[in-house]
Amino acid sequence: MKRVLILSASAGAGHVRAAQAIEKALSRHEDIDVRHEDALKYTNAAFRRMYSQAYINMVNRAPQFLGLIYDWADIPWKDERQRLAFDRLNTLPLVAMLNRHKPDMVISTHFLPAEIMSWLTCRKKFETKNAVVVTDFDVHSMWLCHHYYRYFVALDETWVHLTHLGFAPDRVVVSGIPVDPVFEIAKDKTEMRRKYGLDPGLPTIYMSTGGFGVGPTEEIVMALSHMQHEAQVLAMCGRNEDLIHRLNAFGQNLDGRSKLKIHPVGFTSDVDEYMAASDMVLGKPGGLTTSEALCKGLAFCIVNPIPGQEERNADHLLEEGAGIRCNNLPTLAYKVDNLIGDKERFANMKENSLRLSHPDAANIIVNTLLNNPIDNSLISKSSHKCATIRERAARATRRATGTIVSKLRRRRRI
Known part of the structure; x- marks a missing residue:
């Protein structure tokens, strides 16, 4: 019996509901042992508050600032080493749980567990298939992982975006966002x-x-x-x-x-x-x-x-x-x-x-993962592609910083 672990994050209801939809679709298969966990449950209290309460406060008190941060951070591979180091430090209990459970496949509906799984498979600390389900129509750079088994996205446009960044076209599937069957x-x-x-x-x-x-x-x-x-x-x-x-x-x-x-x-x-x-x-x-x-x-x-x-x-x-x-x-x-x-x-x-609409998105995801197996060798973009992307990221960072400063100056004058 295959063990499938679905990892969501209780930073908003959407990531959890998407995971529950996939869980329901998987539960129809008798040869699958499916388990759904909140990745944030395996982090410290301060880290959990940062992911939930801090977001709510910013939405209520400073939504425009939240938008500026979102755009500023939406540059492929920007500060990924620093972010990964911080997330790894706060998700040690999650890694311990993964080592205890030893799933054959992990499906992430939030970028935090997706990132941790990518790092674990990259370092060969963990043998499993890392599937990522993006739960928005666009894909923010926080969702980008170097090592993955499959990506599931909402739109053809998102498929174009990811393949342009160097993701393998046959591993990115336009499924729609999974909803309850x-x-x-x-x-x-x-x-x-x-x-x-x-x-x-x-x-x-x-x-x-x-x-x-x-x-x-x-x-x-x-x-x-x-x-x-x-x-x-x-x-x-x-x-x-x-x-x-x-x-x-x-x-x-x-x-x-x-x-x-x-x-x-x-x-x-x-x-x-x-x-x-x-x-x-x-x-x-x-x-x-x-x-x-x-x-x-x-x-x-x-x-x-x-x-x-x-x-x-x-x-x-x-x-x-x-x-x-x-x-x-x-x-x-x-x-x-x-x-x-x-x-x-x-x-x-x-x-x-x-x-x-994609009412069958959860079934598309499950059937693709179970019935269309592909080689699980590590997928990583070429060094040339990464270098090109980093150069573009550096230019985009400078442009974004200039835009933010200009907006703040205009507001100050107003």
């Missing part, structure tokens, strides 16, 4: 609306607050309350009971004064059914939530995406005609009204979403 099952919209006490005839907006529960949820609902069209909002609140009570109170105060109906929803494992009941998803375009919504053919209304990976996810959706973007909450009701009122445009966006 339940998203493959078609469910009737009217039936789902009745099941959850919704009006079957009203346009329905699925409002996501994100895996960390960050975002101005109440401000968004207040902005939507000025809509001219009748509509209903599924406000997904997770485990935030206080937010549920506040939104319920706000909805009661709106009775008779707004055409908007508010339905707060707590933590649920039936996300696929709530999405099946909806016409539009409104919120920040995280990789997993976006992939799930695409599977249900929802149009997107992107609100204040987090600079960095969410900006790039938003670019993809807008390029493909699957959504609209709102950067100023006072115009939100106007934009959503316009979309709902233009039935042809609204329908086209939903069709584009379905076209972009």
Whole structure:
């Protein structure tokens, strides 16, 4: 029996949900012993806080600075030795767990375990196959590993990017981002609306607050309350009971004064059914939530995406005609009204979403790994290619630094 270890990181819900989707797909194979672990569980407390709480604080207090850091760090192989040394120091318990478990294959849905696995296989400290599943539409340089068995990415564009950087074309697979296999099952919209006490005839907006529960949820609902069209909002609140009570109170105060109906929803494992009941998803375009919504053919209304990976996810959706973007909450009701009122445009966006979807991504990943074995010899880019990339990286670093300094100077003048 083959032992497969899936490593995620609880730095946001998306990496974990992707791992769970792959775990479900693998569990259908009786000859596979599958285990899913949170890599951050095998690090020290300070390191875990850096990966989760520090990120939330930056999103809430300094999102533009987060975007600058994201772009500054997005240079292939930039500071990789320093970063690897720091990560190795903080993941010694993870390495010990790997040596105890001795999996035949490791599948990483976060760049931290992917990087550690790459180093272990490079140094021949560990004999296993290192598969990497990228959980955003674009691939940031943090995801780049020198030694790998397979890479699974969301887009053809990402495949082009990686192969341009010297990754073996036959080892990079365009699978889509893995979602729970339940998203493959078609469910009737009217039936789902009745099941959850919704009006079957009203346009329905699925409002996501994100895996960390960050975002101005109440401000968004207040902005939507000025809509001219009748509509209903599924406000997904997770485990935030206080937010549920506040939104319920706000909805009661709106009775008779707004055409908007508010339905707060707590933590649920039936996300696929709530999405099946909806016409539009409104919120920040995280990789997993976006992939799930695409599977249900929802149009997107992107609100204040987090600079960095969410900006790039938003670019993809807008390029493909699957959504609209709102950067100023006072115009939100106007934009959503316009979309709902233009039935042809609204329908086209939903069709584009379905076209972009990969509901079978988890199965593609599993079947590729189990049924299409390839040589597991170490893959490493040639020294010439690495030197070329480092030269480009040095030039890009200088350009990025100049851009950041210019932006900071302009802000100071303002």
